[in-house]
Amino acid sequence: MIKSIKMVDCTPYHQIEINECKKxxxxxxxxxxxxxxxxxxxxxxxxxxxxxxxVEWDGVLHESIYVYNRAFRNENFQQTIPGVFTMGSATxxxxxxxxxxKKQLSDVxxxxxxxxxxxxxxxxxDIPNCETRFKxxxxxxxxKANENDFQKAFEGYRGSKDKFLGEIKKxxxxxxxxxxxxxxxxxxxxxxxxxxAEKSVRCNRLVVDIQQLLSVIEAIRTDSIWxxxxxxxxxxxxxxxxxxxxxxxxxxxxxxxxxxxxxxCPFCQKETIDDDFRNKLEAFFxxxxxxKINQMKEHLTNFRVSSEKILSSIASVVLDEESVSVGxxxxxMYNAKQELLNSLFEDCEKRIEEKIAEPSKKINxxxxxxxxxxxxxxxxxxxxIIDDHNTLVDKRDTEEEKLKDDIWASVIDQSKILINSYExxxxxxxxxxxxxxxxxxxxxxxxxxxxxxxxEKGKNITSVQPAIDEINKSLKAYGFTNFxxxxxxxxxxxxxxxxxxxxxATNTLSExxxxxxxxxxxxxxxxGSTDPNHVADxxxxxxxxPISSLDSTILYIVGAMVKELSKNIRDGIGxxxxxxxxxxxxxxxxxxxxIDGQTKKVKDVNYWMIRKDNGISVITxxxxxxxxxxxxxxxxxxxxxxxxxTMISIQNTMRRIIENYYGMLGNKKxxxxxxxxxxxxxxxxxxxxxxxxxxxxxxxPDDLYIDSYTDAVPKYKEVFREMFYxxxxxxxxxxxxxxxxxxxxxxx
Numbered sequence: 001m002i003k004s005i006k007m008v009d010c011t012p013y014h015q016i017e018i019n020e021c022k023k024x025x026x027x028x029x030x031x032x033x034x035x036x037x038x039x040x041x042x043x044x045x046x047x048x049x050x051x052x053x054x055v056e057w058d059g060v061l062h063e064s065i066y067v068y069n070r071a072f073r074n075e076n077f078q079q080t081i082p083g084v085f086t087m088g089s090a091t092x093x094x095x096x097x098x099x100x101x102k103k104q105l106s107d108v109x110x111x112x113x114x115x116x117x118x119x120x121x122x123x124x125x126d127i128p129n130c131e132t133r134f135k136x137x138x139x140x141x142x143x144k145a146n147e148n149d150f151q152k153a154f155e156g157y158r159g160s161k162d163k164f165l166g167e168i169k170k171x172x173x174x175x176x177x178x179x180x181x182x183x184x185x186x187x188x189x190x191x192x193x194x195x196x197a198e199k200s201v202r203c204n205r206l207v208v209d210i211q212q213l214l215s216v217i218e219a220i221r222t223d224s225i226w227x228x229x230x231x232x233x234x235x236x237x238x239x240x241x242x243x244x245x246x247x248x249x250x251x252x253x254x255x256x257x258x259x260x261x262x263x264x265c266p267f268c269q270k271e272t273i274d275d276d277f278r279n280k281l282e283a284f285f286x287x288x289x290x291x292k293i294n295q296m297k298e299h300l301t302n303f304r305v306s307s308e309k310i311l312s313s314i315a316s317v318v319l320d321e322e323s324v325s326v327g328x329x330x331x332x333m334y335n336a337k338q339e340l341l342n343s344l345f346e347d348c349e350k351r352i353e354e355k356i357a358e359p360s361k362k363i364n365x366x367x368x369x370x371x372x373x374x375x376x377x378x379x380x381x382x383x384x385i386i387d388d389h390n391t392l393v394d395k396r397d398t399e400e401e402k403l404k405d406d407i408w409a410s411v412i413d414q415s416k417i418l419i420n421s422y423e424x425x426x427x428x429x430x431x432x433x434x435x436x437x438x439x440x441x442x443x444x445x446x447x448x449x450x451x452x453x454x455x456e457k458g459k460n461i462t463s464v465q466p467a468i469d470e471i472n473k474s475l476k477a478y479g480f481t482n483f484x485x486x487x488x489x490x491x492x493x494x495x496x497x498x499x500x501x502x503x504x505a506t507n508t509l510s511e512x513x514x515x516x517x518x519x520x521x522x523x524x525x526x527x528g529s530t531d532p533n534h535v536a537d538x539x540x541x542x543x544x545x546p547i548s549s550l551d552s553t554i555l556y557i558v559g560a561m562v563k564e565l566s567k568n569i570r571d572g573i574g575x576x577x578x579x580x581x582x583x584x585x586x587x588x589x590x591x592x593x594x595i596d597g598q599t600k601k602v603k604d605v606n607y608w609m610i611r612k613d614n615g616i617s618v619i620t621x622x623x624x625x626x627x628x629x630x631x632x633x634x635x636x637x638x639x640x641x642x643x644x645x646t647m648i649s650i651q652n653t654m655r656r657i658i659e660n661y662y663g664m665l666g667n668k669k670x671x672x673x674x675x676x677x678x679x680x681x682x683x684x685x686x687x688x689x690x691x692x693x694x695x696x697x698x699x700x701p702d703d704l705y706i707d708s709y710t711d712a713v714p715k716y717k718e719v720f721r722e723m724f725y726x727x728x729x730x731x732x733x734x735x736x737x738x739x740x741x742x743x744x745x746x747x748x
Contacts, residue, residue: 001578002540003058010037010049012617019621021058022606024566026593027582027619028628029610034617035582036069039544042580043067060116061109063577064537066525069544073518105450112443119436127429134422135165141418142168146411149189152196152400153407171408172419180402180409188410190385191403194326194392202390203326206379208313213306214372220299220306221348221365230292230359293359300352307345314338314375326389327382334378341371467524468495474520478557480513495521516554519546523561526576540578541565547588559591566592570604586634593626601625632660636736650713654689654720661732662690676726677719685719 005018012034018027029035041050042065139161147154157164171180315338318324318331344366351363392399412419471485488494496504497517509517526541543562547555562581568574583589593605601624609627610619620627628634635657639650662673673690677683724733734740 001058001063002055002580004056005038005042006054006056007034007038007041008052008054010041010053012612012615013037014616016617016619018608018619020606020623021578021580023569023578023604024602025578025580025606025608026589026626027580027608027610028586028589029582029584029617029619030612031584033584033610033612035584035610036544039067039069039542039580039582040071042542043069043071045071060113060120061538063540065540065542066522067542067544068519068522068546069542072522073514101450101454105447105454108443108447108450112440112447115436115440115443119433119440122429122433122436127426127433130422130425130429131165134418134426135161137418137422138168138415139164142411142415146407149185150192150407150411152192153404167408168412171412172423180405180407182410182413183406185410188403188407191388191392191399192407194389195396195400195403202393203323203386204320205383205386206317206320206323206327206329207383208317208376208379210310210313210372213310213313214369216302216306217310217368220303221367223299225292225296225299226352226355226363226365228292229362230289289359293356296352296356296359300349300356303345303352304349307349310372311338311342311345314341317379323386324382327386329382330378334375337371337375337378341368341375344368344371467521467528470524471517471520475517478516478554480516483509483513485517512554515547516558519558523565526565527574537575539576540580541576542580542582544582545584547583547585555585555588555591559588562592566605570602586628589628593628632657633736635660640737650716651688654716658689658723661729673723673727676723681715682719682722685716686723689716689720689723 001023002021004021006016007013008015012032018025018038027035027038040047041053042055044065143154143158143164147158151158154164157167318329318334323329324331345368348365348368351365355361355363392403468485468487475481475484483497483499485495486498488496497509498504499508526539546562547558562579565576566579569576569579581589581592583592593607603624606624607622607626608619609622610617612618627637635653638653639657658673674683674686677686721733724730
């Protein structure tokens with residue numbers, strides 16, 4: 001069934017919506033208010049003005065819509081009319097068999113519709129909701145949580161959640177062009193800082209060129225002289241004493257204080273030095289001894305120079321602050337190791353000095369290579385970072401893309417729980433949808449099979465003749481005896497309209513005859529179809545002013561037919577599932593819509609009313625409350641509730657009220673009402689209002705609203721009120737206008 005109808009930007013509607021449509025729907029509105037616009041739209045006509053209008057269906061299966069309106073009458077009043085195929089007088093067994101097939105088809109279609117609803121819920125709601133939840137979660141937990149550190153990696157996606165979700169899906173799918181490596185966050189941040197900096201440049205490596213100096217230090221350290229006992233010539237007789245006293249260094253220093261030509265000993269200050277002793281001392285400290293002493297002194301000098309250069313080089317390398325910063329050199333650790341190395345060098349110098357002072361002493365010189373290696377290790381680690389930095393700078397474009405891929409891979413890896421949960425939920429939903437889809441395909445095949453069987457069965461037991469018989473029977477019953485419907489002689493399964501003498505009556509029928517005949521023809525279509533393959537199809541019927549030119553007798557007949565159709569729809573009898581009745585005629589509305597002559601609510605029936613003001617129509621829903629009880633009450637309701645009545649509309653409304661009320665009382669003289677007014681203007685207004693009482697017109701009121709406006713409206717309302725007040729019918733006026741007046745009780 002149709003759930004709602006939305007009319008947008010199509011004259012005379014700006015935007016209206018007929019919501020919560022039921023099985024039976026009555027829409028009341030004056031001529032020109034826009035009823036035919038609705039019926040034209042529902043007929044499916046291709047018209048650009050309906051481009052923004054739409055129908056919302058309550059369910060997956062969409063019934064065929066049959067529309068009766070002026071266009072239907074024009075299209076079907078030709079020389080020949082397509083025949084309507086119906087069951088007619090088929091045997092009970094044939095009809096029962098067909099009905100059983102139709103029931104099977106209905107049951108399968110019902111199951112198919114339920115499964116389709118489940119499928120559509122998964123596809124249209126559950127899966128999109130799953131995607132939306134993941135999109136929101138990913139937006140907050142992945143992008144927002146990382147964009148401060150990796151802003152540039154998310155460029156192009158930070159302004160659109162949908163684009164970001166699309167990129168996430170591509171990355172999750174592992175598209176080859178975007179394969180990244182999961183890295184530690186700190187590394188990614190550092191790479192990002194280098195690559196995304198406004199002016200990132202190459203940095204110098206932290207290099208200490210001390211290898212040659214270390215070779216000198218190592219050669220000095222490994223010289224065997226440090227483990228050699230250095231003494232004078234042992235062939236001299238004083239050698240034994242010097243060796244035993246182990247004071248050759250002391251003696252050597254003392255002899256430098258012996259003055260030339262002096263015999264005084266520099267130690268005891270006695271004249272014990274003669275030329276013979278002097279010669280023995282010189283002979284003890286021979287050339288070899290002095291050579292070794294000088295060698296050690298030279299080593300000491302070279303050691304000092306080399307160690308100072310090493311320390312200077314080590315200290316100067318860290319003056320490059322940019323490289324130290326980029327390489328993340330631990331400057332505190334570096335300085336500490338540098339201080340330790342300096343202490344070791346000082347200790348080595350001290351030991352060498354001691355050896356020179358006491359040549360007979362053996363010493364060990366520390367090996368500083370381990371400490372140098374520790375310092376070099378710090379520099380090597382920093383240089384590796386610097387090299388990586390320089391590589392990034394040298395290959396910015398390539399490295400930026402690689403960094404981007406690594407960032408995405410890493411943040412996705414960090415969100416594995418979220419992503420796995422989403423993928424599992426999505427997989428489960430897709431599996432469920434796939435399972436239901438397979439079931440739907442099987443049931444759809446079964447539906448097509450049953451439809452074919454119904455169609456084939458219907459072909460064998462349907463014909464156009466029963467519809468001819470039904471229409472002719474109705475025409476005769478209602479007094480249309482000067483023409484009949486007959487099978488067309490030159491066109492199979494078509495009708496033609498013939499006079500009794502056999503001539504065609506198509507162009508000689510009155511408007512009322514055409515309208516009634518076309519309505520009977522249309523009602524036969526509600527029982528069948530002009531296509532024998534669609535006799536059993538479910539239908540929605542739209543009736544747009546079916547009695548606009550009919551007399552009062554036919555009005556009640558058509559009303560009764562519509563009422564019977566409504567009852568069958570509510571009871572589930574026949575193939576019509578929903579009815580829309582659009583009319584401007586209050587009497588027809590009353591006859592067609594009132595249930596058992598009463599105005600009680602029916603759950604399957606809803607009511608609407610269309611009103612037009614300043615060229616724009618609006619629609620008001622009354623739910624299950626019928627807004628029209630009688631034509632007389634409707635006239636008062638228009639006067640009471642509609643503040644936008646125009647001059648012409650208010651005149652017509654007031655005249656009809658006066659005609660109905662005072663006509664019923666038997667007061668038909670103008671003077672009866674006019675004489676209550678003494679002012680000429682008021683008498684003129686009163687005369688215009690009572691004019692219809694004497695014109696002999698008692699036709700069904702058609703037009704209730706005509707667009708116009710004038711400032712005289714308040715004066716007309718005042719005269720109208722006074723007409724009732726002055727004629728003694730104040731209580732009736734107050735009652736109909738909803739004015740409380742308990743002082744008077746109307747006696748009518």
